[in-house]
Amino acid sequence: MKGLLKKDHxxxxxxxxxxxxxxxxISVMIGGTLLLTQSEKAVMDVxxxxxxxxxxxxxVQSLVNQTFxxxxxxxxxxxxxxxxxxRGDYVKAKYILALQLTGVFAGIHTIGIFIGLVLRKEPLxxxxxxxxxxxFIIALAGATIISFNSISLFMKFGAGxxxxxxxxxxxxxxxITYLIWTMNIARDNIELNISLPAxxxxxxxxxxxxxVPMSFKWAERREF
Amino acid sequence: MDALEIKNVTKKYTKFTLDNVSFSVPQGSIMGLIGExxxxxxxxxxxxxxxxxxxxxxxxxxxxxxxxxxxxxREDVGVVFDTLHYHENLNPMQISKISALxxxxxxxxxFSHYLEIFKLNEKSKIKTLSKGMxxxxxxxxxxxxxxxxxxxxxxxxxxxPVARDDLLDIFLDFMQDETRSILISSHITTDLEKIADYIxxxxxxxxxxxxxxxxLLYDYRIVRCGESDFIELKEEEGAVWxxxxxxxxxxxxxGKKLESKYSSCEMERPTIDEIMLMYIKGERS
Numbered sequence: 018m019k020g021l022l023k024k025d026h027x028x029x030x031x032x033x034x035x036x037x038x039x040x041x042x043i044s045v046m047i048g049g050t051l052l053l054t055q056s057e058k059a060v061m062d063v064x065x066x067x068x069x070x071x072x073x074x075x076x077v078q079s080l081v082n083q084t085f086x087x088x089x090x091x092x093x094x095x096x097x098x099x100x101x102x103x104r105g106d107y108v109k110a111k112y113i114l115a116l117q118l119t120g121v122f123a124g125i126h127t128i129g130i131f132i133g134l135v136l137r138k139e140p141l142x143x144x145x146x147x148x149x150x151x152x153f154i155i156a157l158a159g160a161t162i163i164s165f166n167s168i169s170l171f172m173k174f175g176a177g178x179x180x181x182x183x184x185x186x187x188x189x190x191x192x193i194t195y196l197i198w199t200m201n202i203a204r205d206n207i208e209l210n211i212s213l214p215a216x217x218x219x220x221x222x223x224x225x226x227x228x229v230p231m232s233f234k235w236a237e238r239r240e241f
Numbered sequence: 242m243d244a245l246e247i248k249n250v251t252k253k254y255t256k257f258t259l260d261n262v263s264f265s266v267p268q269g270s271i272m273g274l275i276g277e278x279x280x281x282x283x284x285x286x287x288x289x290x291x292x293x294x295x296x297x298x299x300x301x302x303x304x305x306x307x308x309x310x311x312x313x314x315r316e317d318v319g320v321v322f323d324t325l326h327y328h329e330n331l332n333p334m335q336i337s338k339i340s341a342l343x344x345x346x347x348x349x350x351x352f353s354h355y356l357e358i359f360k361l362n363e364k365s366k367i368k369t370l371s372k373g374m375x376x377x378x379x380x381x382x383x384x385x386x387x388x389x390x391x392x393x394x395x396x397x398x399x400x401x402p403v404a405r406d407d408l409l410d411i412f413l414d415f416m417q418d419e420t421r422s423i424l425i426s427s428h429i430t431t432d433l434e435k436i437a438d439y440i441x442x443x444x445x446x447x448x449x450x451x452x453x454x455x456x457l458l459y460d461y462r463i464v465r466c467g468e469s470d471f472i473e474l475k476e477e478e479g480a481v482w483x484x485x486x487x488x489x490x491x492x493x494x495x496g497k498k499l500e501s502k503y504s505s506c507e508m509e510r511p512t513i514d515e516i517m518l519m520y521i522k523g524e525r526s
Contacts, residue, residue, distance in 0.1 A: 023342050098290070100344070101344060240292065241287070
């Protein structure tokens, strides 16, 4: 499993640094907004930036998908399972990769937000802090769920057109919800809509949890 | 002890069935797997490696049952496919780092040694390598984790004669240690004539024969004769024949013993290619 992760790290290295730079830029913007906007309105500004970071996180998770496509196209999958690698090791390595990517990016965001909040002259009211936390948890969970679902569905349907189509159908409700959410945030109407993405995220989380054990079963049954 | 024992392996597809395939590769020997395109060689290798879901049968490697969770057994197996199944953007040095984390017995020095012998630059990306170089890299990987059994699926396909000869020398060198064994599939039968100890011939998903190469080359005979001799020849055990314009060509598995009986006929030792052609295109009683 370590070898599989090493392979993905090597292959994603160039993209990874590009995304890290983008993430640092967004985190600086978020931290800066929290620092410089000395009113509760800072949360609304940060929320809009959170949408950008959600999009970025989704793109980062697409790197995991990229590794599937590369593994299948190059024939690496068949090759890997002639080595001392169990099918389950491959699936575990992909989940770990998804979590590692999410962790790095969430970490950079957290540092940005933390610095912004600590250096702020007026502390944010607790309800604004709560809203900020909810937005980030939903964005983070959403992106992670998308990648988790992709891992499961890849193991069942592969990286071909069918696989891509099914993956899009499964993640579509989340993407549409977040788009609606984005539009409402833009109208400063966030209080009304925070429940919608939260519910969709929770439901998707449930589906993702069900799909995790299935991904191991599907990997066992796949032919190469 | 057999290095590899294939017992009644069956794999059914809609239009093709690998049907109850059984044979074994004795330790210290090279088994050549022959057959025309689509005969089932690659499917069999995939079934042996458990890359497809078998409908029946078992595979033992060095006496242990092999399935998709037999990680320990796969430490001892090196596999080379007809193309190098690694990402094109990786280079040999990176593959070595990955393999060191995959194989318990990965030997970086041995890998560097093979790269040197094969004149492969450790920093050249796979996409910049020729077909022959890619195959050599695949073999270097397979040989650098102290594999005892090599499973090679058409490793010489698409290579020029010099590159093919280089690879065959490498396989023979690998066999210097008598505990090692090779299963090699190829439709280039001349390659197998050079290195194989045993030949298994697969046709339409079934094993037609599995014998020592010497038995095939020294016991089998091809007889070219007229119709009067043919009537008698076709009754011999295992006879296979083809009719040409003015003569018959008959393959006799026990031909060596029958040389004196048919001294009036033109008898020749067949090549593996000729044996394969006779079984594919010929008729049997």
